[in-house]
Structures are given as C-alpha cells and as structure tokens.
Amino acid sequence: MKKILTILLTAFVAAVSLALSPATAQRATIDITQGNVDPMPVAAPDFIGADEQTMGLGRDITGVIMNDLDRSGLFQVIDQRAYIQKPESVNERPRFPDWRLIKAEVLIVGEVQELSDGRIQVSTRVWDVYSNEQLGAVAFKTPADNWRRAAHKVADFVYKTLTGETGYFDTRVVFVHETGPKENRVKRLMIMDQDGANPIPLTDGLNYQVLTPRFSPTQQQITYMALFDNRPGQVYLFNIETGEQEQLGNFRGMTFAPRFSPDGRKVLMSMERSGNSDIFMMDLSTRRLTRLTDNPAIDVSPTMSPDGRRIAFTSDRGGTQQIYTMNADGTNQKRITFGEGRYQTPVWSPRGDLVAFTRQYNGRFYIGVIRPDGSGERLLTESYLEEGPTWSPNGRVIMFYRQTATRRDGSGGESQLWSVDLTGRNLRRVRTPGDASDPAWSPLLP
Amino acid sequence: MNKFLKVAGIFASLALISACASTGPDVDTTDTSDTMVDTGPSGPVPGTQADLEQSAGHRVFFGFDQYTLTTEAQSTLSKQAAWLKEYPETRILVAGNCDERGTREYNLALGARRAEAAKSYLVSLGVDAARITTVSYGKERPIDPRSTEAAWAMNRNSTTTITSTGA
Structure with missing residues (x-):
C-alpha cells in the first residue's frame, strides 16, 4: 500500500518540479525530461463472466479499461499472455505471488453479471500485489449496451484509487x-x-x-x-x-x-x-x-x-x-x-x-x-x-x-x-x- | 436580364481562376496553363466582376501578420475606387483572408482588420461606405492550399467581390 502511493506521488511531484525548473523558462525547447518516473505496472485479466455474453462483455470492458489506463501514461498494462493465475471470481483473494512473479504492482479483478432486469453489473476490486491488500472495490449497474461507459467508470475508479485524483475517462x-x-x-x-x-x-x-x-x-x-x-x-x-x-x-x-x-x-x-x-x-x-x-x-x-x-x-x-x-x-x-x-x-x-x-x-x-x-x-x-x-x-x-x-x-x-x-x-x-x-x-x- | 447575369457569372468565375496567377505576389505559374479565357474581342462585360478584375484587380496582398496596405495594394484599391465610381449602383463584399501560420481565432480578427483596411481606403477615395460590406474568413478560405511562402503570401489578402450590380 505505502509503496504504491509513494510511486504515484513521485509521478506527480516530478511534474511539479519540472514546472519549477528555471532552465526551461522562456526557451523554445521541449520539456521532454526522460526522468525516472516509470509507469506503474498493472495487471488486468479479462473480467470474469459466467456465460458467453458476459464473458464477451468482460473481455471488451477489460480492453477499454486497459486502453484508458495505458493512454494516461501513468500505468503500464502488463501483457495478458504473461499472467499465471486466471481468477475464477471477483470475490476470491488473488494468489499474490503469481502476480508478483510477473512484476505487477496492482491487480484489477472484475466480473460481469447479468441481472434479472436485463441490465448488467460490473464489479471490480483493485489489489495491491505487494501488501496483499484490497485498495478499493466498486460495482456499477447499467444496461448491457452501455458497457463502454461502465468500463470508463471503472477506469476512473482505478485512477482515483491509485492517484487520489479524479479521473477523466468517462468524458x-x-x-x-x-x-x-x-x-x-x-x-x-x-x-x-x-x-x-x-x-x-x-x-x-x-x-x-x-x-x-x-x-x-x-x-x-x-x-x-x-x-x-x-x-x-x-x-x-x-x-x-x-x-x-x-x-x-x-x-x-x-x-x-x-x-x-x-x-x-x-x-x-x-x-x-x-x-x-x-x-x-x-x-x-x-x-x-x-x-x-x-x-x-x-x-x-x-x-x-x-x-x-x-x-x-x-x-x-x-x-x-x-x-x-x-x-x-x-x-x-x-x-x-x-x-x-x-x-x-x-x-x-x-x-x-x-x-x-x-x-x-x-x-x-x-x-x-x-x-x-x-x-x-x-x-x-x-x-x-x-x-x-x-x-x-x-x-x-x-x-x-x-x-x-x-x-x-x-x-x-x-x-x-x-x-x-x-x-x-x-x-x-x-x-x-x-x-x-x-x-x-x-x-x-x- | 437573367441571361445577362448568368453570362456575367460565368465570366466572373473564369476570371477568378486566372486572376490568382496574374495578380498574386511572386507565385509559381506552372499551373496556369488552363486559364486562357476567351472573353471575345470586346473583353469582359462592363460593370461585371470580370471587368473589375481586369481593369482594377480584385485582390490586394498583405505581409505576414500585417494589415497595413502596401503601395501596390493602394494602387489596386485606387483603381477599384475609380471603377466603383464608374458603376455607382454596384455593391461589393470585401473579404479578409489569412495564411495558415497563425491561430484560428487570431486570424479571424486579423482577416477583419484586412477587410476593414481595404474598405477604409476605398471610402477615403470617395466610395460610399454603404456600398461595402466586409467579412473575415480567417485562415479558412485559402486560395493556394500548399505550405509554401508563395502560397502563404497569396492567402494573405483582401478580396473584392461584386454582390449586386444594382440593375
């Protein structure tokens, strides 16, 4: 838990300290400082589904979330082919050593369920792989054809959980x-x-x-x-x-x-x-x-x-x-x-x-x-x-x-x-x- | 009458094509081979856009980020003013244009300045201000789309178009 927050604070502190650098003032040079701010490695296995429809939605939702997080530049989404564990339920504790082995620091596990009224529920847990702690959990209910917005809301939740700042993906x-x-x-x-x-x-x-x-x-x-x-x-x-x-x-x-x-x-x-x-x-x-x-x-x-x-x-x-x-x-x-x-x-x-x-x-x-x-x-x-x-x-x-x-x-x-x-x-x-x-x-x- | 206007319109649009090459500052003239306009032995119909373009020139050009009139621009506008006095029923639109080397919003403002500069000069030479309307197209209506000095120079202009012959 501590470790993650420290990393992210570094990311934002770095941005601020760049702003203070007097060497860049008034000069037409691009401030591309290849500093030591590494994007945080995140693992996001496909959201779990019980049948073909929810499994398909789960895959699509995970794709949108990974794309949002990756494009922010703050996260590096680890290739799914490297994953060892395949989560069976959003409610089980992950096998943290499996995720540490592939150098993930944060694990996002989610599940898509079809509700009796035809809508879907997208449930998500965000885990700190090193402290074995849950950092946050959230669930959204929405019509199935609105799954993209649900995915952006999950990405915003992850962003907020890990940076402390409001996201911008559901825009x-x-x-x-x-x-x-x-x-x-x-x-x-x-x-x-x-x-x-x-x-x-x-x-x-x-x-x-x-x-x-x-x-x-x-x-x-x-x-x-x-x-x-x-x-x-x-x-x-x-x-x-x-x-x-x-x-x-x-x-x-x-x-x-x-x-x-x-x-x-x-x-x-x-x-x-x-x-x-x-x-x-x-x-x-x-x-x-x-x-x-x-x-x-x-x-x-x-x-x-x-x-x-x-x-x-x-x-x-x-x-x-x-x-x-x-x-x-x-x-x-x-x-x-x-x-x-x-x-x-x-x-x-x-x-x-x-x-x-x-x-x-x-x-x-x-x-x-x-x-x-x-x-x-x-x-x-x-x-x-x-x-x-x-x-x-x-x-x-x-x-x-x-x-x-x-x-x-x-x-x-x-x-x-x-x-x-x-x-x-x-x-x-x-x-x-x-x-x-x-x-x-x-x-x-x- | 309708027929007359139609013919005049055709002349006007043909002349527009040729005018780009003949009055622009320092432009490649390689693509002007198709602009031979047969206006007949008597030239364009008097009082038309084509006539204005041939006897006075309908475009004046500006320096980068400038809206002051060069001596060449003043000379063209003087001829426009003389022409407009000859056809006192004619109403015109003066459009200000900019090159792409500026931001959209600033260029809209700069185009308005250029149109106004041309209009003011015409008015100072005795053309009734009520005959002139102005518009700015900013950088949205380039004549030459290429990103070259010559194209930018061409695109920094104010262009006079007849909106009504009053007839």
Missing part, C-alpha cells in the same frame, strides 16, 4: 470533423467518447463551417462559431440532447472565439466592430452583453479562471500577440507572457493552477503551459502547426489539434487530434474518423 470530446480540399473544406461538429469511440455528427456541414466548439462545464451544451459565406460569422449555442441550435445575439459585426464561464451561465467572446475585435461577456439568461476590453488592438480568445475572478486573453496591443490577464470586470489588465514569438489561445486549467497556450516561434508551433502570474512556462509539444488546447476535466491532460504541412504536390495537410500530459512525455494520437480539429473536452459525465 466526451466535441471537435470539428473535416473533409474535402483545404480551399473548400467541409467542417462539421462531431462528438465522441474521450477514447475516440462512438463518433456522432451533430451538424451537416452544408451551410456553414463549424469552428472552435466549446463544452459547457455544467450542461450538455456547446458554443461554437458558424462561419458563413458572404456574411460575418456568428457565435451559436447547440443543445446536445435536443439538437437545437440558436444564434447567440444578432450582431452586425463578427462574433467569435466563444467560451463558457466556469458556472456555465455566461459566454465570453470576441466581437468585431469596424475591423477591431474586443472582448465581451454575454449573460445567457438575460442575453445582456457587457464589454470587457476597449482597445484599438485585437483582443481575442478569452478564458475565465475556475473561480470566476480572472480572465486570460490574447492581445496584439504590444505589437505581437501575447497573453494578458484581467479581472472579470475588465479592470487590471496586464501582460503575462514575455518570451520570443507569439503567444495565443490561452485556456485556463480547470484546476486553476495553469494556463495552456499556443506559442509560435521561429516558424514552429508549440503547446505549452504557464502559471497565471506568468511564471513557470513549459513547452510540451512542437510541430509545423498545432493549436487549440483543451483540458481534461482534472487538469492533467491537454488535447489539441496538429496539422501537417501541405506539400507542393498537394499531399499532406492532415489535421489530427493529439493529447499530451503535463510532463510532455506522454504524447498520443486521438483516434477520429478522418481529419479533425478544434477539440473540446467535456466535464466528467454525471
């Missing part, structure tokens, strides 16, 4: 699905599970392009920008449950770069008037619009701190794009980035401790994080073109999109979703059906 991602040539791109809104399963189109992409969707932190609602032909683009609201959409206000100028406030009651956005863009906040119940910046420079990409007190945004008032913060009423505006190149698309972490951003420097694009006071900048990834970071609801993982260069013969130019953890070590492609951009992570599902 969804909205994004822009892209098809067609770059000159005439069809961009429609899609939603999928966090691991890329169950992609569903939400708009048809016929009359406008969908750009920059964002999830409400409190409701099944999205805000995005619709880019039309021949008239200025406008911010929209989209209700995921009903499919209803509505334009948020009716303005002569373009409205864009929308983002919900943490309480879900307001939408921050930029509005353009006579060519100049400033930041406004709209109250969703009264539809009253409040101006927050009034500057002859471009002010875009507002994002509010989780306590609702501060707003970060991009402005070129200093000559190039940099990130600024201000109070929620627009007062006390100050610049927080001073490195070379351009800093854009700030997104406040749901934990409040960091702001993710896109930095352009020397012809390359980077995703990085910085503390809200401007200290501790760290760059996590780098490529030809990447932007649009979005946080996992626990503030530990950032998803973004990356576009490759288009070669002279017209090949290339693919746009894909990626995720990276705060250490920068765990960079993963996120599976999407075709090209994708502008991901937005949902809160944990209720």
Whole structure:
C-alpha cells in the first residue's frame, strides 16, 4: 500500500518540479525530461463472466479499461499472455505471488453479471500485489449496451484509487470533423467518447463551417462559431440532447472565439466592430452583453479562471500577440507572457493552477503551459502547426489539434487530434474518423 | 436580364481562376496553363466582376501578420475606387483572408482588420461606405492550399467581390 502511493506521488511531484525548473523558462525547447518516473505496472485479466455474453462483455470492458489506463501514461498494462493465475471470481483473494512473479504492482479483478432486469453489473476490486491488500472495490449497474461507459467508470475508479485524483475517462470530446480540399473544406461538429469511440455528427456541414466548439462545464451544451459565406460569422449555442441550435445575439459585426464561464451561465467572446475585435461577456439568461476590453488592438480568445475572478486573453496591443490577464470586470489588465514569438489561445486549467497556450516561434508551433502570474512556462509539444488546447476535466491532460504541412504536390495537410500530459512525455494520437480539429473536452459525465 | 447575369457569372468565375496567377505576389505559374479565357474581342462585360478584375484587380496582398496596405495594394484599391465610381449602383463584399501560420481565432480578427483596411481606403477615395460590406474568413478560405511562402503570401489578402450590380 505505502509503496504504491509513494510511486504515484513521485509521478506527480516530478511534474511539479519540472514546472519549477528555471532552465526551461522562456526557451523554445521541449520539456521532454526522460526522468525516472516509470509507469506503474498493472495487471488486468479479462473480467470474469459466467456465460458467453458476459464473458464477451468482460473481455471488451477489460480492453477499454486497459486502453484508458495505458493512454494516461501513468500505468503500464502488463501483457495478458504473461499472467499465471486466471481468477475464477471477483470475490476470491488473488494468489499474490503469481502476480508478483510477473512484476505487477496492482491487480484489477472484475466480473460481469447479468441481472434479472436485463441490465448488467460490473464489479471490480483493485489489489495491491505487494501488501496483499484490497485498495478499493466498486460495482456499477447499467444496461448491457452501455458497457463502454461502465468500463470508463471503472477506469476512473482505478485512477482515483491509485492517484487520489479524479479521473477523466468517462468524458466526451466535441471537435470539428473535416473533409474535402483545404480551399473548400467541409467542417462539421462531431462528438465522441474521450477514447475516440462512438463518433456522432451533430451538424451537416452544408451551410456553414463549424469552428472552435466549446463544452459547457455544467450542461450538455456547446458554443461554437458558424462561419458563413458572404456574411460575418456568428457565435451559436447547440443543445446536445435536443439538437437545437440558436444564434447567440444578432450582431452586425463578427462574433467569435466563444467560451463558457466556469458556472456555465455566461459566454465570453470576441466581437468585431469596424475591423477591431474586443472582448465581451454575454449573460445567457438575460442575453445582456457587457464589454470587457476597449482597445484599438485585437483582443481575442478569452478564458475565465475556475473561480470566476480572472480572465486570460490574447492581445496584439504590444505589437505581437501575447497573453494578458484581467479581472472579470475588465479592470487590471496586464501582460503575462514575455518570451520570443507569439503567444495565443490561452485556456485556463480547470484546476486553476495553469494556463495552456499556443506559442509560435521561429516558424514552429508549440503547446505549452504557464502559471497565471506568468511564471513557470513549459513547452510540451512542437510541430509545423498545432493549436487549440483543451483540458481534461482534472487538469492533467491537454488535447489539441496538429496539422501537417501541405506539400507542393498537394499531399499532406492532415489535421489530427493529439493529447499530451503535463510532463510532455506522454504524447498520443486521438483516434477520429478522418481529419479533425478544434477539440473540446467535456466535464466528467454525471 | 437573367441571361445577362448568368453570362456575367460565368465570366466572373473564369476570371477568378486566372486572376490568382496574374495578380498574386511572386507565385509559381506552372499551373496556369488552363486559364486562357476567351472573353471575345470586346473583353469582359462592363460593370461585371470580370471587368473589375481586369481593369482594377480584385485582390490586394498583405505581409505576414500585417494589415497595413502596401503601395501596390493602394494602387489596386485606387483603381477599384475609380471603377466603383464608374458603376455607382454596384455593391461589393470585401473579404479578409489569412495564411495558415497563425491561430484560428487570431486570424479571424486579423482577416477583419484586412477587410476593414481595404474598405477604409476605398471610402477615403470617395466610395460610399454603404456600398461595402466586409467579412473575415480567417485562415479558412485559402486560395493556394500548399505550405509554401508563395502560397502563404497569396492567402494573405483582401478580396473584392461584386454582390449586386444594382440593375
């Protein structure tokens, strides 16, 4: 028990100490410190089932759990072919020496049972292989066709049990699905599970392009920008449950770069008037619009701190794009980035401790994080073109999109979703059906 | 009348293809062999998009991250203004565009700046502001999809399109 917690604390402490390293400040180097933080070895035999159906579900559920844990970068799932013991019941004590022999530190044992009402019950125990202790146990009841969500909930339980932090696996991602040539791109809104399963189109992409969707932190609602032909683009609201959409206000100028406030009651956005863009906040119940910046420079990409007190945004008032913060009423505006190149698309972490951003420097694009006071900048990834970071609801993982260069013969130019953890070590492609951009992570599902 | 507009529309779209190569800054011209447009001995129909493109040019180009008008851009816009005075019933859309070397949201704002810069210059030359609407497409409507300096230069523009001939 002690040993496990120590290992995981090391993992997180390491991430923090990287953040403090002064050598990385303001420099365009990727912080890929191949430190001694090893992922924890976890064994997860297929969840037990009494008949063919529950055995099949058990296999599928275990696959989803292992994939979640593996992709987090904190766990190394040991190949099932190495397992010696085959658990017969979720209620028996494992033969710990068998699991120690294959170097597992944690063992996840589960069972799928069919209930009399047709639903299934997924029961799970998490064992410490070295102390022979149970670390936690949980059971979920759900309709059989909802087994994926049950699996993500189990993975979230394991994550929480072993790290002490809330997981992020039972979540969804909205994004822009892209098809067609770059000159005439069809961009429609899609939603999928966090691991890329169950992609569903939400708009048809016929009359406008969908750009920059964002999830409400409190409701099944999205805000995005619709880019039309021949008239200025406008911010929209989209209700995921009903499919209803509505334009948020009716303005002569373009409205864009929308983002919900943490309480879900307001939408921050930029509005353009006579060519100049400033930041406004709209109250969703009264539809009253409040101006927050009034500057002859471009002010875009507002994002509010989780306590609702501060707003970060991009402005070129200093000559190039940099990130600024201000109070929620627009007062006390100050610049927080001073490195070379351009800093854009700030997104406040749901934990409040960091702001993710896109930095352009020397012809390359980077995703990085910085503390809200401007200290501790760290760059996590780098490529030809990447932007649009979005946080996992626990503030530990950032998803973004990356576009490759288009070669002279017209090949290339693919746009894909990626995720990276705060250490920068765990960079993963996120599976999407075709090209994708502008991901937005949902809160944990209720 | 309908017929006239249809013909004009065809000319306009043909001319669009050729204009990319003829007015762009420093561009590979290898793929322009198919742009021979037979506009007849009398040239494009006066007052049409094709006419605007031939007599004035419908695109002006900007430097990286810039929205100030170069002397070349001012010269093109002066010709547009003169043309617009000749056809006072015409209404236009000025669209601001950006290259892919920027973030989506900033480029939407920058495209609005570019459209506004072109519009303001036209207005300063006496074109009625009420005849001009502006739109920004950010980096979402590249002319040249390739990731080359030449393509980026081409994609940083404001483009003038006739929305109504007033007739």
